Amino acid sequence: MDAFFASAEQASKPSLRGKAVVVGGLGPRGVVATASYEARVFGVHSAMPMAQARRLAPNAAYLVPRGGFYKLISEQVMGLLHALSPLVEPLSLDEAFVDLEAGEAAWDEASARLAGSRLRADIRAVTGLTGSVGLAASKMLAKIASEQAKPDGLVVIEPGTERALLGPMSVRTLPGVGPATGDHLRRTGISTVDELAEAGEDELVRLLGKAHGHALYAMAMAHDERPVVAARETKSVSVEDTYDVDIHDRVRVGTEVQRLADRCVRRLRGAGLSGRTIVLKVRRYDFSTLTRSETLRGPTDDPGVVREAAARLLEAVDTTGGVRLLGVGVSGLADYTQEDLFAQAAGELAALEPVEEAEGEAVEEQEAPAERRWTSGHDVRHADFGHGWVQGSGLGRVTVRFETPESEQPGRVRTFRTDDPALEPADPLPLVTLAPRRPDGPDEDSVDQASSVPASLPKSWSGNGGGGATSRP
DNA sequence: TCTGGGGTCCTTATACGA
DNA sequence: TCTGTCGTATAAGGACCC
Numbered sequence: 350m351d352a353f354f355a356s357a358e359q360a361s362k363p364s365l366r367g368k369a370v371v372v373g374g375l376g377p378r379g380v381v382a383t384a385s386y387e388a389r390v391f392g393v394h395s396a397m398p399m400a401q402a403r404r405l406a407p408n409a410a411y412l413v414p415r416g417g418f419y420k421l422i423s424e425q426v427m428g429l430l431h432a433l434s435p436l437v438e439p440l441s442l443d444e445a446f447v448d449l450e451a452g453e454a455a456w457d458e459a460s461a462r463l464a465g466s467r468l469r470a471d472i473r474a475v476t477g478l479t480g481s482v483g484l485a486a487s488k489m490l491a492k493i494a495s496e497q498a499k500p501d502g503l504v505v506i507e508p509g510t511e512r513a514l515l516g517p518m519s520v521r522t523l524p525g526v527g528p529a530t531g532d533h534l535r536r537t538g539i540s541t542v543d544e545l546a547e548a549g550e551d552e553l554v555r556l557l558g559k560a561h562g563h564a565l566y567a568m569a570m571a572h573d574e575r576p577v578v579a580a581r582e583t584k585s586v587s588v589e590d591t592y593d594v595d596i597h598d599r600v601r602v603g604t605e606v607q608r609l610a611d612r613c614v615r616r617l618r619g620a621g622l623s624g625r626t627i628v629l630k631v632r633r634y635d636f637s638t639l640t641r642s643e644t645l646r647g648p649t650d651d652p653g654v655v656r657e658a659a660a661r662l663l664e665a666v667d668t669t670g671g672v673r674l675l676g677v678g679v680s681g682l683a684d685y686t687q688e689d690l691f692a693q694a695a696g697e698l699a700a701l702e703p704v705e706e707a708e709g710e711a712v713e714e715q716e717a718p719a720e721r722r723w724t725s726g727h728d729v730r731h732a733d734f735g736h737g738w739v740q741g742s743g744l745g746r747v748t749v750r751f752e753t754p755e756s757e758q759p760g761r762v763r764t765f766r767t768d769d770p771a772l773e774p775a776d777p778l779p780l781v782t783l784a785p786r787r788p789d790g791p792d793e794d795s796v797d798q799a800s801s802v803p804a805s806l807p808k809s810w811s812g813n814g815g816g817g818a819t820s821r822p
Numbered sequence: 823t824c825t826g827g828g829g830t831c832c833t834t835a836t837a838c839g840a
Numbered sequence: 841t842c843t844g845t846c847g848t849a850t851a852a853g854g855a856c857c858c
Contacts, residue, residue: 353858373826380826382858395858400823441829441858525831527856560832561855584830591826626850636825642851674826 350426350472350480351499353443354414355385357422358726360477360780362738363752364759369393369409371402375725376593378673382414386500412726418777419443422476429471433464436577444495446488448577458484458505465503477754477780486511487573489524496522511571516543523568530557545569582682583620587628588612589676595634597671603663609677610659614652617679623650623686629662630676638674641665647687655679721767723747728778732771734763736778742767754780 350356354372359365369388373381379399391406403411423442430437430445434452439445447454455461465482472480483494485506493515498504506514515522520540521531537556539545545553546569554562567573588609596602606629617623628642641662649655659677723729723742729749730736737751737760747767752760765772 376826377823378826380824382826396825398824399826401825404823444858525856529855558833581830585828587828589827638853640852644850676827678828 350443350478352383352385352389353478354383354419355388356478357419357780358410358412358415359385361418361728361754361777362750363754363756364750365410369406370412371399371406371409372412372414373399373402375399375411375413378591378593413724415726415777421777422478422780425475426472426480429468429475433468436579438577438579438581446491446577451577458507462503462505465505469501469503475781487571488575488577489568489573490571492524493522515569515571516541516546518542520545523565525561525564525568530561533557542569583622584682585628585678585680586613586617586620586622586624586682587630587676587678588616589630589674589678591632591674592672595671595673596675597668599668602668602672602675603660605675606659606663606677607656609675610656611652613677613679614650614655618650622679622682622684623648624679624683625649625681626679627655627658627662628676628678628680629659629666630674630678631663631666631668631672632674633668634671634673636673639666644681645687648681648683648685650686723767728775730773730775731763731765731769734761736775747772753778755782 355370358370358372359368367387368385369391370385371381371388371393372383373379373395377400381393381395381397381399381402383395384393384397384402388402388406388409391409393402393406393409399411402409419442426443427437427439427445430447433454434447434449436448436451437445438447449455449461449464455464461484465484469480469482472478479501481495481498481501482503483491483496483498483506484504485491485494486508490506490511494504494506518541519531520526520534520542523542523545526534533556534540534545537548539548545565548556550563550566553566556562557565590605590609592605596605625646625648626642626644628640630638630640632638643658643662645654645658655677723739725739725741728736728738731749731751734749734751736753737749740748740750740762742748745767746764747769748762748764749772750760750762752758
């Protein structure tokens with residue numbers, strides 16, 4: 350699903366369809382998470398500072414991400430993938446590898462194509478969004494194929510054609526080659542995959558180090574045997590905040606670190622985990638970033654312990670000049686705690702109190718909304734006008750556009766007082782009302798293809814290692 | 823008005839016990 | 841006993857990905 354966040358917002362808000370939509374942080378230091386294709390025309394792309402995006406596309410709609418909403422859609426899509434194969438490896442909310450052979454959903458090019466087409470049709474039927482599919486014999490190639498397929502397409506890389514296809518492409522096409530490695534290689538006179546292969550394995554190892562060098566050479570030769578791995582274990586849990594203005598006050602830095610430690614522990618416990626290594630992250634006024642870490646004797650999920658460790662780590666950091674970001678993380682994870690291993694003294698339970706407290710206030714721990722806050726883009730319901738979403742608010746007023754995913758036309762806009770009792774926050778509506786299950790005729794192929802309507806999204810299929818994409822039931 | 827947030831993996835340096 | 845080496849942890853930083 351590319352432009353996933355933006356597409357989901359457009360599906361949810363008919364007045365935004367066909368318009369430039371930018372989803373990301375709206376604060377002075379926000380960056381773009383996703384730009385709709387209409388916004389990309391203006392040069393807006395993900396990871397770009399919001400301020401720059403606003404200069405390029407001043408008339409676009411700017412929205413904050415609604416993670417929970419996207420997660421629901423993601424779960425629907427992942428469900429469809431699991432119906433194809435038990436081997437599904439999610440890369441993010443909107444992307445996953447599927448081993449079609451393992452699921453016996455495909456065994457040759459034709460069957461893979463069919464499975465891909467049906468999947469795309471199903472995604473559209475169930476979510477109202479479009480997805481792209483890349484089909485190939487390995488994860489790397491499936492990923493590249495899916496990039497080529499988007500928006501709203503399907504691309505197959507046939508076995509035997511890989512080298513010729515990859516050769517002229519930029520090294521940046523390969524997964525793992527980012528700006529730094531790309532520059533490094535270019536300065537050495539290597540800018541295409543062919544040149545990478547010509548350089549030879551030894552040279553690449555010399556240039557980029559062992560792991561990267563070997564991996565990259567293999568990729569350049571179109572060798573990629575990595576299996577599709579379902580469910581990888583979490584290795585670390587962290588939270589971080591970038592502040593709208595740098596914090597200079599040392600005391601305030603300390604209290605922020607404590608809050609972050611609590612938030613981190615809440616997440617840790619929510620996942621049923623504990624950890625041994627506490628990491629403090631500080632980004633200074635000049636964007637230089639440093640981390641300090643400390644490893645305990647055993648894993649903990651005790652907020653007091655994490656707070657204290659974070660505070661100790663902070664002591665070793667010079668914050669003069671101000672900090673723009675603070676973060677606290679825990680790694681070295683386990684699913685038990687050191688405390689579990691010993692008899693629990695009653696006193697230790699008392700030590701856990703602070704977190705309970707924290708959990709209470711937590712979640713929406715913003716300053717207690719003496720006045721209700723209406724977040725742009727979020728859904729609301731009005732007693733008289735029905736379902737809508739917040740277009741903007743300020744000065745005691747909130748502007749709402751009343752429309753639902755089903756609305757054919759852009760909805761009417763009305764403004765209310767922020768304390769209007771008839772107005773209340775609402776959950777997002779499903780993008781598709783009741784996905785009509787297709788009458789299960791034996792064969793519904795012709796269903797697919799049909800170059801349906803809009804946007805985007807990628808799913809990758811990857812055959813498993815071995816090579817032959819197809820073959821071998 | 824530059825540059826988010828949540829992760830993963832790799833590299834290098836250093837400490838330490840066998 | 842001294843010294844070098846090896847393997848493993850730990851710590852810090854960087855690159856990369858979505």
